[in-house]
Amino acid sequence: MKRPAKPTKKENITILAIETSCDETAGAVLVGRILNKKPEFKFLSSVVNSQIAIHKKTGGVVPEVAARAHMTNIMPVINETLKKAKITLADLDYIAVTSGPGLVVSLIVGTEFAKGLSLSTNTPLLPTNHMEGHLYSAFAKRASEIKFPVLSMIVSGGHTMLVLMQSYKKYKVIGSTVDDAAGEAFDKIARLLQLPYPGGPEISKLAKKGKQDVNFPRPMMNMPNFDFSFSGLKTAVLYYIEKLTKNGKLKLTAQNKADIAMSFQNAVVDVLLTKAIKASKKYKCKTITLSGGVAANQPLREALRQACADHKMKFVVPDHELCTDNAQMIALAAYFHLFNGGRPKTTSKVKADPAWEIH
Numbered sequence: 001m002k003r004p005a006k007p008t009k010k011e012n013i014t015i016l017a018i019e020t021s022c023d024e025t026a027g028a029v030l031v032g033r034i035l036n037k038k039p040e041f042k043f044l045s046s047v048v049n050s051q052i053a054i055h056k057k058t059g060g061v062v063p064e065v066a067a068r069a070h071m072t073n074i075m076p077v078i079n080e081t082l083k084k085a086k087i088t089l090a091d092l093d094y095i096a097v098t099s100g101p102g103l104v105v106s107l108i109v110g111t112e113f114a115k116g117l118s119l120s121t122n123t124p125l126l127p128t129n130h131m132e133g134h135l136y137s138a139f140a141k142r143a144s145e146i147k148f149p150v151l152s153m154i155v156s157g158g159h160t161m162l163v164l165m166q167s168y169k170k171y172k173v174i175g176s177t178v179d180d181a182a183g184e185a186f187d188k189i190a191r192l193l194q195l196p197y198p199g200g201p202e203i204s205k206l207a208k209k210g211k212q213d214v215n216f217p218r219p220m221m222n223m224p225n226f227d228f229s230f231s232g233l234k235t236a237v238l239y240y241i242e243k244l245t246k247n248g249k250l251k252l253t254a255q256n257k258a259d260i261a262m263s264f265q266n267a268v269v270d271v272l273l274t275k276a277i278k279a280s281k282k283y284k285c286k287t288i289t290l291s292g293g294v295a296a297n298q299p300l301r302e303a304l305r306q307a308c309a310d311h312k313m314k315f316v317v318p319d320h321e322l323c324t325d326n327a328q329m330i331a332l333a334a335y336f337h338l339f340n341g342g343r344p345k346t347t348s349k350v351k352a353d354p355a356w357e358i359h
């Protein structure tokens with residue numbers, strides 16, 4: 001029997017979400033109501049298989065290695081996701097898959113796997129944007145209590161974005177990075193300090209031991225727009241290291257490294273905080289949300305939490321497991337797509353699209 005392409009009048013719909021855009025193979029099951037006035041959903045399971053141990057050896061993600069690992073992991077991850085949710089493929093109403101943006105070879109694994117599953121089980125397919133996943137991840141808890149307009153700050157390994165949300169459906173990207181993303185900057189500085197991959201958590205761990213702030217530049221912080229730039233900051237750190245080490249003739253001390261990590265982190269947090277508050281004032285936002293891998297950064301979370309309290313705004317940040325890549329956020333973006341009246345796409349027409357940007 002062919003399943004309907006439109007949402008049915010069924011009370012609850014069940015979505016299996018699949019995420020393979022970078023170096024995490026992940027699955028999640030969400031059940032929710034899409035015909036309600038207010039969003040209502042819960043997660044039945046979430047499984048994340050991280051490839052960090054593999055990519056540590058090369059100090060970063062090698063796309064072909066990531067894709068090969070996704071191929072090995074995807075079946076077991078999806079089986080475990082369904083098992084943990086105590087459901088079978090026959091219970092699914094929709095399959096959601098990250099089809100962009102991301103590493104093309106990684107995206108292809110998840111997308112083609114999802115297409116095969118969709119065709120063989122006659123289940124409608126929802127190609128889902130990874131950045132929409134990060135955007136909606138902030139709605140994972142008490143979504144119906146979030147007050148609009150919302151200023152959403154998304155800071156990940158590939159993106160830095162400010163998104164103005166007027167409703168669950170209507171959003172607009174009002175600022176993004178002109179060069180490196182915030183997470184990418186953390187990873188690059190970590191490499192300069194010979195810290196392991198991924199650099200973000202290592203930098204913030206080391207920053208706790210910092211004593212003296214070097215006062216690195218805050219690029220674009222006082223420009224009237226909401227765009228970001230982090231490559232100049234990276235260069236400033238590089239020059240500072242070259243000066244301290246006399247162009248590599250000397251070694252950085254442990255304290256030098258901690259001071260650099262702290263000063264770099266302070267500069268990034270300062271820029272992100274200043275721009276977020278400026279944008280939220282301009283657009284009279286009632287809530288600021290913070291998501292993406294860099295949202296796991298404690299000083300950034302605390303700085304935004306404090307600033308929101310000072311400016312009488314609500315602050316929402318997902319739990320750590322929802323900040324870094326996972327499939328729950330993909331299930332959520334797919335859920336809100338349906339909740340907002342969106343429809344699945346013809347399975348055969350779905351393609352991995354590494355350059356799929358939101359606007």
Ligand code: KG4
Pocket residue numbers: 022155156157158159182183184186187198199200201204292293294295296297298323324325
């Ligand atoms: O969202 P995500 O898991 O993957 C992408 O979509 O890019 O973000 C990964 C990024 C990496 O650059 C990683 O270094 C950074 O998030 N990250 C952090 C922290 N934890 C992860 N950056 C700063 N502080 C952290 N605690």
Ligand code: ZN
Pocket residue numbers: 130134156157292293324325
């Ligand atoms: Zn991500």
